[in-house]
Amino acid sequence: MTLSETAYAKINLALHVRRRREDGYHELETLFAFVDDGDRLTASVADRDHLTTHGEFAGKIDDPFDNIVARALTALPHGKGWAVDLDKRLPVAAGLGGGSADAGAVFRMVERGHGLPDDWHAKAAKLGADVPACVLSRPCIGTGTGTDLEEVAENDLAGCPVLLVNPRVPVPTGPVFKAWDGEDRGAMPTGSLREIALAGRNDLEVPAISICPQVADVLAALGRTDPFLARMSGSGATCFALYESREAMLAAAEAIARDHPEYWQMTGALR
Incomplete structure (x- = not known):
């Protein structure tokens, strides 16, 4: 079994910062949208989890063994192990949710191969504020720290x-x-x-x-x-x-x- 996913680049069509919270985070209102291109991931069954990175921005990943893709694999049941290949095409620390998009792609591959646990949203939010939206990779409004999501009924920018x-x-x-x-x-x-x-x-x-x-x-x-x-x-x-x-x-x-x-x-x- 080999699974492939695109980690769709995330953009914020709007991002309103409302206040600083006592926990150090910020209260946000944001409109997430996703581009039909991004990083590319493939996964195949292996004896243990293993991540290989390449591509233009692979060298910008601090620790390929402890990055968000590896943590997403650890958080989700997916059999004995997966060998994941990550073609890092999105720049790092760039406002595109690159790492979060990669994690979202892992969630979607696990969903297709094994199904997601009922608490997938909480697991995604624990990895990062943008990860739940990146799992969906569809237009949605994020509130709170960005993890409380509401899908947008009228997507009049599809294909824009x-x-x-x-x-x-x-x-x-x-x-x-x-x-x-x-x-x-x-x-x-x-x-x-x-x-x-x-x-x-x-x-x-x-x-x-x-x-x-x-x-x-x-x-x-x-x-x-x-x-x-x-x-x-x-x-x-x-x-x-x-x-x-x-x-x-x-x-x-x-x-x-x-x-x-x-x-x-x-x-x-x-x-």
């Missing part, structure tokens, strides 16, 4: 062309949240995905730019390609742009590659 751009500067999440000014700028709007995305915001853009000024450069470069929305994802440094047509998105990707060959980019469509 999207361009992801990262300046190849890692931005750890903790310092960005610490740099947030603590001001509650209001609740996330309601409506369809498009309505929420257009009327929403990312409260972490300003603190992220204070730590990584290149985020502002990426947003400016994307803004010049005439998207209907350009915004930073998560805590950065990856930014995304949404377009009305695939042709416009591909033209934007070509322009970014020409003007900023040092940037990482990925093209795709929203799921």
Whole structure:
């Protein structure tokens, strides 16, 4: 038996930070969406769990034997063992939920091969705040620390062309949240995905730019390609742009590659 999954890149179409909690975390309202591309994982039956990593960003994984994929395998019943191959195509510490997306892919492979336990959501949340949403990999609203999920009834952005751009500067999440000014700028709007995305915001853009000024450069470069929305994802440094047509998105990707060959980019469509 061999199972394969894509760890779909996560983006936050909106991310409203409402308050700092007494436990040190932050109360959030966020709209998760997922791109139809990302890391690639395959798993086959083995005598014991084993993880092999390769790809452009494999060297950025601190400890392949104690990363989130290994911990996801430990958390879930999946037989004697799995040999997992991870093609690390998403940048690390990039606001795309890369590690969480990898863990989500493991959960989906276990679901297909063995079924998930009833408490899968709690197990996923223990691994990271984005992991439950990444298990679903469908548009959903996250509240609390991002682990309380509600799927969106009207997905009017399904198939929307999207361009992801990262300046190849890692931005750890903790310092960005610490740099947030603590001001509650209001609740996330309601409506369809498009309505929420257009009327929403990312409260972490300003603190992220204070730590990584290149985020502002990426947003400016994307803004010049005439998207209907350009915004930073998560805590950065990856930014995304949404377009009305695939042709416009591909033209934007070509322009970014020409003007900023040092940037990482990925093209795709929203799921």
